[in-house]
Amino acid sequence: MKLIAIDLDGTLLGEDGKISAANQEAIRMRQAAGDIVAFCSGRSLHDMQQIAALSNIEVPLICANGSLTSVNGEIIRSQILVSDKLTEIMDTVSQSGLYFEIYTNKGVYIQKDKKQILEAEKEALFDTPEEKEKAAHIIHIQNKQYGVVEVDDYLEAGVTELDPYKVFILSFRREALEKLAEGWENREDLSMTTSGYQKLEIAHPDASKGNALEELANYYQITQADTACIGDNLNDISMFEYAGTSVAMQNAEPEVKKYADDVTSSNDADGVSYALREIIK
Template sequence: MITCIATDMDGTLLNAKQEVSEENRKAILEAIDHGVEVIVATGRSYEEARYPLSEAGIKCPVICVNGAEVRNADGDITYSTGIEGDKALKMAQLLNEIGLYFEVYTNKGTYTEDYERGIDIIVDIFTTANPEVSEKQVRQSAKERFDKGHINLVGDYSKIFNKPEFIVYKFLVFSFDEALLQTGRDVLKGIPSIAISSSGNENLEITSVDAQKGIALERFITEKSLNAKDAMAVGDNFNDLSMMKVVGRPVAMGNAAEAIKDFCRYQTASNNEDGVAKAIREALQTTSV
């Protein structure tokens, strides 16, 4: 039977309104009531992840920043790992040289060197993926992301990299130029002990090689004295692949990248059609008979 469920957030648990739907909320609470360990695994920081979860009344552990940080249900950090400062500085120099915009996720918040460019890129990405939502509404939400402190402005990233109290969790790189993103990927491949993944066609996510959703989920399962073959992972993109590889029931969203669908033995509906709820209920029904 399924004893553990891990779900991605963006493009998976959250719909186009960036909300947990009522059906997804009820299905997660049903799973918890059945004694199933539920954990959210996201590329978001904990600060960005906890608001939609709190609004939905969901209290559970969270794998944050692709596994660079893990929090228990009370929000306490139980694990963290980062990129060394000198390595982060080299990565920033290389990305700046080829003209790629990026944000830096740390244990003390997320940072950008360019407020306006950050706003414009978020607006472009979200309106492209969700044409039914007005640009004005998206721009307001993007500004709120900065104004509420989810993104902090810094004049020079080196001020972060050179301070020992900062742990650099992740570089999130954005561009609609696929060739430029590939150049960034190729350049960064030369840096040892980092992992490069993606949560969309327009980004790269760079973390320590030890900071991956699959590694964090496997550790969580072991700590709970469970078996990975009895776990389910639901996701839509390449940064979800590592956790799909460690579970017995990998589930691709209906809106997932084709390569993710090809890998997974199970599929569900899209994130706008309560896909997570359908996947949970199918798993619970299948394993209870």
């Protein structure tokens, strides 16, 4: 038996945001052979549950870069941001003028007035129709995630009491993101990662895909050697470091490929299917 953790965006999901028929078939093939396939993403629990349900696939879910792990609908791992830590992070991001979301046990909370920040950045920072269209696509993907709760004010909505587990920051102002990251890079009381050039993700210090994969392997009593993972971005590196076999997508960041044992084809060429059938034995 193997435990195989698969990232979603840029890995299992195509550019259309869906799991292809070939990838679905390969997952079911491995499950039928007795392997445990898990989805492992920076996305929220509610969003990942919907993605799995739309393809009628039942799998353990490692959510928000390892902040939450759900097996058969039960949370077996939960790394929560305590109230004072969350409010500190929120204040820092607010002062920077950047867009951010709060992931909670009741969904992804978005303060309504934050949405105009991304639209303003898109119009101010990009000149060509192609650049604006690419930025609009990134905004669209964020807006269509499942489980979004729009509120007038984060604190008035009580987010600190809803088991918050991640602050997600999105901006086209790369220098502003880097400045935020520099301010947090030596902190031992939080974790920081990214799943894309425009993104910064802040969570509990023990939250990582690698830590969550290790704990899930222990839950199923599967040895480290019998774990495998497939991914494409920097937030996948921790699970690449833990897994017995690690596979990077062809479209993966160059830094990620350095940690991989093998490389499969791209997410739009059913790279997960190829990895499950031909690489992970």
